[in-house]
Amino acid sequence: MCETIKVGILGLGKYLPEKILTNKDLEKMVDTTDEWIVSRSGIRERRIAREDEATSDMATEAAKRALAAAKLSAQDIDLIIVATITPDMFFPATACLVQQKIGARTVPAFDISVACSGFIYGMAIAKQFIASGVYKHALIIASEKLSSITDWSDRSTCVLFGDGAGAAVLGPVEHGGILSISLGADGKQGDLIKLPAGGSRIPATKKSIDDKLHFIKMNGSELFKHAVRIMADAALDATQPIGVKAEDIKMVIPHQANIRILNAAAKRMGLSEDKIYLNIDKYGNMSAASSAVALVEAVESGRIKRGDKILLDAFGGGLTWGAMVIEW
Numbered sequence: 001m002c003e004t005i006k007v008g009i010l011g012l013g014k015y016l017p018e019k020i021l022t023n024k025d026l027e028k029m030v031d032t033t034d035e036w037i038v039s040r041s042g043i044r045e046r047r048i049a050r051e052d053e054a055t056s057d058m059a060t061e062a063a064k065r066a067l068a069a070a071k072l073s074a075q076d077i078d079l080i081i082v083a084t085i086t087p088d089m090f091f092p093a094t095a096c097l098v099q100q101k102i103g104a105r106t107v108p109a110f111d112i113s114v115a116c117s118g119f120i121y122g123m124a125i126a127k128q129f130i131a132s133g134v135y136k137h138a139l140i141i142a143s144e145k146l147s148s149i150t151d152w153s154d155r156s157t158c159v160l161f162g163d164g165a166g167a168a169v170l171g172p173v174e175h176g177g178i179l180s181i182s183l184g185a186d187g188k189q190g191d192l193i194k195l196p197a198g199g200s201r202i203p204a205t206k207k208s209i210d211d212k213l214h215f216i217k218m219n220g221s222e223l224f225k226h227a228v229r230i231m232a233d234a235a236l237d238a239t240q241p242i243g244v245k246a247e248d249i250k251m252v253i254p255h256q257a258n259i260r261i262l263n264a265a266a267k268r269m270g271l272s273e274d275k276i277y278l279n280i281d282k283y284g285n286m287s288a289a290s291s292a293v294a295l296v297e298a299v300e301s302g303r304i305k306r307g308d309k310i311l312l313d314a315f316g317g318g319l320t321w322g323a324m325v326i327e328w
């Protein structure tokens with residue numbers, strides 16, 4: 001296919017719930033310490049959505065802010081993709097709920113479920129439609145209420161996750177934009193992190209609830225090993241084919257799962273740690289929303305300038321992964 005239209009980010013937005021849950025708060029809930037959490041993960045606090053605040057509510061706020069930043073209205077949007085593993089409900093898709101809430105036209109709207117890689121997958125899908133001239137403007141939103149699927153009595157997982165949303169408006173640009181994309185998945189490793197029940201394999205029953213099967217189950221140390229390799233390999237797959245070297249990358253915007261994973265991956269990629277954008281201390285792991293919010297904040301901080309090449313890099317449950325080089 002002959003791609004003639006360059007595609008880039010026209011506007012970004014984020015939404016973080018007000019409530020902050022600190023490591024000290026968690027000390028009162030489970031047998032853990034601030035020192036353990038910070039040294040093992042880099043997380044100091046995370047945001048928790050209100051009980052009456054669902055994934056689509058957070059997504060809608062982030063979307064409105066991205067539209068405002070892009071100086072576009074909801075009526076200008078031709079495609080809506082929501083990346084989430086915590087949809088409001090199985091169906092209708094959270095993207096359809098957002099379409100209605102922002103007042104968009106009856107444009108295609110669907111969710112994707114690729115866990116933490118969702119923001120990059122979503123942008124990769126939307127890019128194809130815009131580059132081929134099918135659509136002009138796409139809204140990609142990564143929104144998660146992980147607190148709703150977290151077992152707050154399991155110290156090995158509850159200290160890691162948080163809630164939030166990030167959104168991007170994609171459209172045609174004259175210069176730069178998305179230069180390359182690398183996506184992948186390995187279903188063999190699907191058991192490393194999953195939500196066992198609630199689907200067609202184990203529908204909700206009293207037993208599934210008693211067995212706590214509606215919460216995230218994770219093999220953290222195994223995931224850790226895969227994550228470092230996957231993030232470094234995905235980065236190479238996205239950069240090598242277009243001749244971009246480590247020194248050409250101004251900043252890496254990674255999925256924020258664990259500071260030790262990111263530092264180890266940076267070493268493997270031949271990048272200095274100061275090129276890795278970090279906000280995990282404030283938000284923990286927000287799955288797909290992590291890289292989206294990190295991108296918003298990296299741009300807000302002024303550390304990314306026009307013409308800079310940045311690398312988005314994420315891995316998540318599935319396992320899935322994605323990396324993307326963008327010229328800002």
Ligand code: ACO
Nearest residue numbers: 032036040115116155156159220221223224257258316317
């Ligand atoms: N507080 C205190 N002690 C704890 C806690 C806690 N919150 N959690 C576990 N421990 C204990 C364990 O019980 C274990 O004790 P033991 O040695 O007596 O058995 C000890 O600490 C070490 O546990 P490990 O699991 O080996 O600790 P590790 O150094 O691997 O760190 C962590 C755990 C932070 C989960 C790490 O493995 C990790 O980050 N893995 C990757 C997780 C990840 O990336 N998840 C998301 C990917 S997909 C997605 O984002 C949706």
